Amino acid sequence: MITKGAFLxxxxxxxLMQVNFSFEGNGTFLCISYYSQYKAQIQPxxxxxxxxxxxxxxxxxxxxxxxxxxxxxxxDSKQLIxxxxxxxxxxxxxxxxxxxxxxxxxxxxxxxxxxxxxxLQCFFIxxxxxxGTGSGLGTxxxxxxxxxxxxxxxxxxxxxxxxxxDVITSPYNSILAMKELNEHADCVLPIDNQSxxxxxxxxxxxxxxxxxxxxxxxxSLVTSSAGAVKKRHQKPFDAMNNIxxxxxxxxxxxxxxxGSLNMDLNEISMxxxxxPQLHYLVSSLTPLYTLADVNIPTRRLDxxxxxxxxxxxxxxxxxxxxxxxxxxxxxVRGNVQVSDLRRNIERLKPSLQFVSWNQExxxxxxxxxxxxxxxxxLLALANNTCVKPTFMELKERFMRLYKKKAHLHHYLQIEGMxxxxxxxxxxSLSGLIEExxxxxxxxxxxxxxxxxxxxxx
Amino acid sequence: xxIVTVQLGQCGNQIGFEVFDALYTDSHCPQGLCxxxxxxxxxxxxxxxxxxxxxxxxPVARAVLVDMEPKVTNQTLSKAAQSGRWKYGQHSCFxxxxxxxxxxxxxxxxxxxxxxxxxxxLIQKEVEKCDSLSGFFIxxxxxxGTGSGLGAxxxxxxxxxxxxxxxxxxxxxxxxxxxxxxxxxxxxxxxxxxYRSSDALLVHENDALHKICxxxxxxxxISFSDINQVLAHQLGSVFQPTYSVEGSCHYRxxxxxxxxxxxVPHPEFKMLGIRxxxxxxxxxxAYSTFTWAGLLKHLRQMLISNSKMEEGIDWQVRPPLSGxxxxxxxxxxxxxxxxMSIANLVILRGKDVHSADLGGFKDSALYTSxxxxxxxxxxxxxxxxxxxxxxxxxxxxxxxFLLKPLDTIVGKAWxxxxxxAYIHQYTKFGIEEEDFLDSFTxxxxxxxxxxxx
Numbered sequence: 001m002i003t004k005g006a007f008l009x010x011x012x013x014x015x016l017m018q019v020n021f022s023f024e025g026n027g028t029f030l031c032i033s034y035y036s037q038y039k040a041q042i043q044p045x046x047x048x049x050x051x052x053x054x055x056x057x058x059x060x061x062x063x064x065x066x067x068x069x070x071x072x073x074x075x076d077s078k079q080l081i082x083x084x085x086x087x088x089x090x091x092x093x094x095x096x097x098x099x100x101x102x103x104x105x106x107x108x109x110x111x112x113x114x115x116x117x118x119x120l121q122c123f124f125i126x127x128x129x130x131x132g133t134g135s136g137l138g139t140x141x142x143x144x145x146x147x148x149x150x151x152x153x154x155x156x157x158x159x160x161x162x163x164x165x166d167v168i169t170s171p172y173n174s175i176l177a178m179k180e181l182n183e184h185a186d187c188v189l190p191i192d193n194q195s196x197x198x199x200x201x202x203x204x205x206x207x208x209x210x211x212x213x214x215x216x217x218x219x220s221l222v223t224s225s226a227g228a229v230k231k232r233h234q235k236p237f238d239a240m241n242n243i244x245x246x247x248x249x250x251x252x253x254x255x256x257x258x259g260s261l262n263m264d265l266n267e268i269s270m271x272x273x274x275x276p277q278l279h280y281l282v283s284s285l286t287p288l289y290t291l292a293d294v295n296i297p298t299r300r301l302d303x304x305x306x307x308x309x310x311x312x313x314x315x316x317x318x319x320x321x322x323x324x325x326x327x328x329x330x331x332v333r334g335n336v337q338v339s340d341l342r343r344n345i346e347r348l349k350p351s352l353q354f355v356s357w358n359q360e361x362x363x364x365x366x367x368x369x370x371x372x373x374x375x376x377x378l379l380a381l382a383n384n385t386c387v388k389p390t391f392m393e394l395k396e397r398f399m400r401l402y403k404k405k406a407h408l409h410h411y412l413q414i415e416g417m418x419x420x421x422x423x424x425x426x427x428s429l430s431g432l433i434e435e436x437x438x439x440x441x442x443x444x445x446x447x448x449x450x451x452x453x454x455x456x457x
Numbered sequence: 458x459x460i461v462t463v464q465l466g467q468c469g470n471q472i473g474f475e476v477f478d479a480l481y482t483d484s485h486c487p488q489g490l491c492x493x494x495x496x497x498x499x500x501x502x503x504x505x506x507x508x509x510x511x512x513x514x515x516p517v518a519r520a521v522l523v524d525m526e527p528k529v530t531n532q533t534l535s536k537a538a539q540s541g542r543w544k545y546g547q548h549s550c551f552x553x554x555x556x557x558x559x560x561x562x563x564x565x566x567x568x569x570x571x572x573x574x575x576x577x578x579l580i581q582k583e584v585e586k587c588d589s590l591s592g593f594f595i596x597x598x599x600x601x602g603t604g605s606g607l608g609a610x611x612x613x614x615x616x617x618x619x620x621x622x623x624x625x626x627x628x629x630x631x632x633x634x635x636x637x638x639x640x641x642x643x644x645x646x647x648x649x650x651x652y653r654s655s656d657a658l659l660v661h662e663n664d665a666l667h668k669i670c671x672x673x674x675x676x677x678x679i680s681f682s683d684i685n686q687v688l689a690h691q692l693g694s695v696f697q698p699t700y701s702v703e704g705s706c707h708y709r710x711x712x713x714x715x716x717x718x719x720x721v722p723h724p725e726f727k728m729l730g731i732r733x734x735x736x737x738x739x740x741x742x743a744y745s746t747f748t749w750a751g752l753l754k755h756l757r758q759m760l761i762s763n764s765k766m767e768e769g770i771d772w773q774v775r776p777p778l779s780g781x782x783x784x785x786x787x788x789x790x791x792x793x794x795x796x797m798s799i800a801n802l803v804i805l806r807g808k809d810v811h812s813a814d815l816g817g818f819k820d821s822a823l824y825t826s827x828x829x830x831x832x833x834x835x836x837x838x839x840x841x842x843x844x845x846x847x848x849x850x851x852x853x854x855x856x857x858f859l860l861k862p863l864d865t866i867v868g869k870a871w872x873x874x875x876x877x878a879y880i881h882q883y884t885k886f887g888i889e890e891e892d893f894l895d896s897f898t899x900x901x902x903x904x905x906x907x908x909x910x
Contacts, residue, residue: 119554258528260681261636262467266558267602271638274878327638339679342667345634357876360635360869363559366681449868450875455901 054079054109056141058098058133059086079113081105087132091173092414094136106141107148114149121255122153122186122265124248129177130161130170139180146184153269155251156185157244160316160390162194169407171398172422178394179425182432186269188280189247190387191315196240202312203239203288222246222288246371247283247315250379253333254367260338263331263365271363272327272383277432281381282320284313287374301336301376305344308380309352316390323386324443325354329363334376336366355439356447388436395429402426458591458711460506460696461583462520463611466557466604467529468629469596470522471681474533475689476596477518480507481543483693483844490808490842499841502698502708508543509586516543519586521579523611525568525603526556549583551576557602561643562886564606565650577614584619592623592713595655599647600631600640609650616654623713626655627692630662630862639879641870646888648863649896652903657721659729660859661688665765672768674738691731693844694851699804699837709837719835720800720855722828725906728859732759732852734767742845749805749813752850756803757817763796763858776822797910798823798856800833807848810838825910860907867900 057063060082067077081102087094114120123145127134145154158181161170181188199222222243254263273279286307308330311319332341341364354361371377401407402422411417464473484503489496508516518537522545524530530552537544551572557564584590593615597604608626615624628647631640651658666687670679674687695716698708709715720729734756735747755767762774774795801823805813815836824833843849873879874893884890 121555258532260471262526262528262556264526264556264558266556266560267637270558270560270602270879270882273882276881337678337680338684339667339671339676342632342634349634357873357878358638360633361638362635363638364636450872452868452871453897453901455898455905 054081054106054113056081056102056106056133056137058083058094058137060084079109081109087136088410089130089167089169089173090132090410090414091136091139091169091176092411092417094132094134094138095140095176096136096414096416098133098137099140102137103140103144107144110145110148120149120152122155123149124155124157126157126244126248128159128161129174130159130165130167131173134159135173135177139177139184142180142184153186153266154184155265155268156181156188157248158188158190159244160190160192160394162192163393164194169401169410171394171401172407172411174394175398175425175429176421178391178432179428182277182428186279187273189283189315189381190280190390191244191247191283192317192390193240195314195316196243197236198312199243199288199315200236200239206288222285243285243315246285247379249371250285250331250333250377251381253369253371254331254365257367257369259365259367259369261364261366263329263363263367267363268329268381272329272381274326274358274383275435278326278383278435280383280387282318282384282387283315283382284308284310284380285315286313286378286380288313301340302344302347304376304378305330305348308378309348316387318384318386318390320382320384320386321352323353323384323388324439325352325358325361326383326385326439327358327361327363328352328354328383329365329381331365331367331379331381332376333367333378334370334374335368336376338366341366353443356442356445359447385436385440388433388440391429391433391436395426395433398426458506458589458714459509459519459587460591460594460713461580461587462507462518462594462596463523463580464520464533465523465595465597465608465611466601467524468598468601469604469608470524470529470533472627472629472685472688473520473522473596474536475682475685476692477507477520477537477543478540479686479689479693479844480697481516483697485542486842486844490847491840495841498708499698499839505588506591506696506698506712515541517546518543518549519583520545520549521576521583522550523552523576523579523603523607524556525553525564525607527552527554546583549579551579557606559600559602559637559639559643560882560886561602561606561609561639561646562883562888564602564604564608565610565646566606566887568603568607569610573610573614576611577618580611580615590619590622591711592625592656593619594625594627594713596627597647598629598631599644600629600637601643604629605643605647609647609654612651613654623656623717624654625657625659625713625716626651627659627661630660630664632663632667633862633865636663639882641866641873642879642883642893644866645870645896645900646892648903649899652727652899655727656717657729658727659731659853661691661731662765662862669736669766673736673766675741676738687736690736690844691733691851694733694806694849695731695804695853697806697839697843698841699806699839708839715837716802716853719802720853722800722832725903726799726855726910728863728903728907729853729855730858732756732765732854734759734850735846735848736766739845747848749809749848749850752848753803753813753815753817756850756852760798760801760818760852760854760856761796761823763794763856776820794857796857797825798833798854799825799910800828800835800855802835802837802853804837804851804853805848806839806850807842807846808840809848810840813838813850857907857910860904863900863907864904867897867904871897 055063063080063082125138127138129135142154161174255265272281286304307313309321345362462473464470480503484500507519509519511517522530530550534545534550557568595608595612597608599605612624612626666684667679669687670676670683676683696712701707701709721727734752758770758772761776762771764770777795801818803815803818818834819830821830824830
C-alpha cells in the first residue's frame with residue numbers, strides 16, 4: 001500500500017514561498033524539530049532558511065525522489081537516514097531490527113539538529129500506523145526522544161488505517177504502535193485517509209459543480225499547493241497530504257506570527273491534556289475553500305466556526321458534537337477579533353457537551369496572519385470521546401486476525417518479540433478505551449458542584 | 458514621587474503600552490480647560506510619576522517589560538518607538554525564547570528562580586532613575602502562565618527587596634466563558650499568592666470591559682486593543698495628578714501611598730475596582746453635556762447595585778435599612794444584592810469641580826460598621842479635564858463587587874481539582890496538591906470575609 005505524506009513549508013512571513021512535495025513509500029516519515037520563526041525573519045533569503053528535519057526511510061525510493069524534486073534545496077543528504085530493503089509492513093522489523101541498527105545514527109543527527117536551535121520546543125513526528133517503518137521505527141524514535149530530550153514536547157501526527165486498507169497486517173502494526181503512543185507521546189493527532197479523501201471529494205464537487213456565480217478563490221483550497229485549482233484531483237494523495245500540511249502550519253502559526261492572543265506549542269499540551277493518557281486530539285480545519293464573490297463577512301465568519309464542529313470537517317472519522325468534550329482549542333488566524341470568538345463560543349456552547357469539571361473548557365488563540373489565499377481560518381482541536389470508535393474498531397480488527405494467529409510468525413521470528421508483546425499492546429488499548437467509556441458514562445448525569453471547604457469565620 | 462511599572466506576559470505588555478500612551482496623550486491634551494500654569498504643573502507631575510527624561514527629549518516610560526517569549530515585547534517596544542512621542546528604555550526589556558505554556562507552576566517555579574537576578578536588576582536600574590519612589594505598579598493577567606506565575610514570583614521578590622515601597626497589582630480577570638482552560642487554577646494560585654505579598658489588587662474583568670466596548674463605545678468588532686484602551690482610560694482617570702490638600706497647582710505627591718491609605722484600611726480586604734463615568738465613543742461625546750449631579754447620581758447607583766457601566770443600571774437596589782443584620786453567604790445568589798463598601802474614593806476632573814455635591818457617597822448605610830464614613834470615603838479633585846471629557850468622575854472602591862466572580866472562580870477551580878484534572882501539569886514543576894489546598898483555604902477565607910462585611 002502506498003502511504004504518502006506531504007510537507008508544506010511556509011518559510012517567510014511576507015514572501016510567500018510555498019513549497020510542496022509529496023512522497024511515496026511504505027511508512028515513510030519525517031521527524032522535525034521546530035524552532036522559532038523570527039529567526040527566518042532576519043534571514044530573508046529562501047536558500048538560507050535553515051530547517052531542522054530528519055528524513056528516515058528504510059527504502060530509498062521516496063527519499064531519493066525528494067532529493068531530486070522541487071525541494072532538493074531544502075533538504076540535504078546529511079539529514080537523511082535510509083536503508084534498502086524496507087520493513088515489509090512489519091512493525092517488529094521497523095521497531096526492533098532497524099531501531100537498534102540505526103539508533104546511534106539517528107541520535108547523532110538529532111543532536112546536531114538540536115544544537116542549531118536557539119530553543120528547542122518540540123518534535124513533530126509524522127508517520128502512518130499501518131505500515132512497518134513509520135509505525136515501528138517511528139514509535140521506536142518516540143522512546144528515544146523521550147530519553148534523550150525529556151523536556152521537549154513530542155507531537156505525533158499519525159495516519160490510522162482506514163476500513164478499506166489493503167495492508168493485511170495493519171491492525172497488528174497499529175495496535176503495537178498505539179501502546180508506544182500511549183506511553184511516550186505528549187500529544188497525538190490521529191488522521192485517517194478516508195476522512196481526508198471525503199474532504200477532497202467535497203471540494204471537487206464544489207469546484208466542478210459549476211454553480212452560477214460561485215468562483216473559488218485561487219490558492220484558497222485547503223488542499224491547494226502552488227495555487228492552480230485543479231479540475232479534478234489526479235493524484236488524490238497530493239491533495240490529502242496538503243490538508244495535513246495545512247494542519248501543521250495552522251498549529252504552529254500562533255507561535256510563528258504575531259497576534260493579539262498568542263498560543264505556543266507547549267500550551268496545547270497544557271490545556272488539552274487533562275490526564276496523561278488522554279492525549280488524543282481530533283482536529284478540524286475550516287474553511288475548506290473560500291468563495292470569491294461572497295460579501296457577507298460576519299455570516300461567513302460564523303459559518304466557519306459552525307463548520308469546525310461538523311463531522312464532515314474532522315480529519316478522522318468522528319462526530320465530536322454527539323460525544324463528550326474534555327477540552328477544545330480554537331486557533332484562529334486572520335482578521336478575526338476577540339468579540340467574534342466570544343460570540344461564536346456562546347452561540348455554539350449550548351449544542352456541545354462538556355465534561356462536568358470543564359464546562360468552560362475553551363482554549364483560544366488569535367493570530368493576525370491568515371494562511372495564503374484566505375482572509376481567515378480556524379483550526380479546532382478537540383479532546384473528545386469521539387475518538388473511541390476508531391480505537392474500538394482497531395481493536396476488533398486486531399482480534400479477528402489474532403484469534404486465527406494469522407501472520408503472527410512474521411513478528412515472532414524477530415528477536416525481542418513475543419506473544420506477550422501483543423497482549424500488552426491490546427491491554428494498553430483496552431485500558432484507554434475503558435477511560436473513554438467511564439467519561440461517556442458521565443454524559444447524561446447532572447452537573448453537581450463538589451462541596452466546598454468550610455471556613456470558620 | 459515616581460511609580461515603576463512592571464509589565465508581565467502578553468497581557469501585561471499589551472496593556473502597559475496602552476496605559477502609557479493614554480497617560481502621555483492626556484497630559485499633552487490641548488483642551489485642559491484650565492489655566493496654562495495649571496496645565497504645566499499637571500504635565501510635570503504626570504511626567505515625574507511615569508516618565509523619565511532622555512537626552513534627545515523623548516520621554517521614557519518608567520517601565521520594565523518582562524516576557525518569556527519575544528514576539529509581544531518586540532512589538533510593544535517598536536510600537537512605542539514608532540509613535541515618536543514617548544518610548545520605552547532600550548534596555549528595559551527582559552525576554553526569553555520559550556513561553557510559560559499557560560502553566561502557573563512553570564512561570565513561578567521555573568522561570569522565576571531562573572531569571573530572578575536579571576529581572577530584579579532591571580527593576581533596580583529603573584528604581585535608581587527615580588528621585589523618590591512611590592512604589593510599583595505590576596500589570597499581569599491571571600489566566601496565563603507568565604503574567605500569573607512569574608508575576609506572583611516577582612511581586613514576592615519586590616516585597617522582600619523593597620519592603621518599604623508599596624506594590625499595586627493590576628490583574629486581569631479572564632472571560633467567564635473561557636480563554637484558557639486552566640485559567641481557574643492559574644487564577645486561584647495567583648490570587649492567593651498576591652494576597653500575601655501585594656498591598657492592593659486592582660481588578661479589571663475582561664467581560665466588563667468587553668461590555669463597555671459593545672454597549673457604550675459602540676464598537677462592532679471588538680479587539681483586545683479596544684479593550685485595553687478602555688482599561689487604560691480608566692487607569693488614567695485614577696492615576697493622573699489631582700490636587701493635594703494645599704489646593705490647585707499643588708498636585709499629590711504620592712499617588713500609591715494615598716490610594717492605599719484611603720482604600721485599604723485592613724489587609725484582609727485588598728481587592729479594588731474602578732468605575733468611570735462618562736465613557737463613550739468620540740462621536741457621541743460631541744453631542745453630550747453632563748452635570749455633576751447627574752454623573753454622581755449614576756456613579757453612586759453603579760456602586761451600590763454593582764454595575765460596571767452606566768447603562769443597564771438596576772435602580773431598584775437600595776442600601777439596607779440600618780440595624781438589620783447582614784445576610785451572609787446565602788445572599789450571594791439572591792437578586793437584589795446591595796454592594797456593601799469598605800472604602801471608596803471618588804476622583805473628579807474637569808469644569809466646575811468645586812461645585813460637585815458628594816453627599817450621596819457619605820451615607821453611612823453604604824459602608825461597613827467598623828469604619829466611619831468620614832474615614833471610609835475620600836474625594837480627590839482637579840480642574841484639569843481628562844482626555845477630552847469636560848467632566849469625568851472615577852470611583853475606586855473596595856467593596857463586595859468582586860465577591861461573586863471570586864466565588865465563581867473558586868468554585869470552578871475546586872470542581873476541577875476534585876477530579877484531579879490537569880494536576881499532573883503542575884506537579885511536574887513543583888506545585889503540589891498541598892499548594893492548591895493552601896490557595897483554596899486562603900481564598901475561601903477572603904470570600905467569607907467579604908461576604909460578612
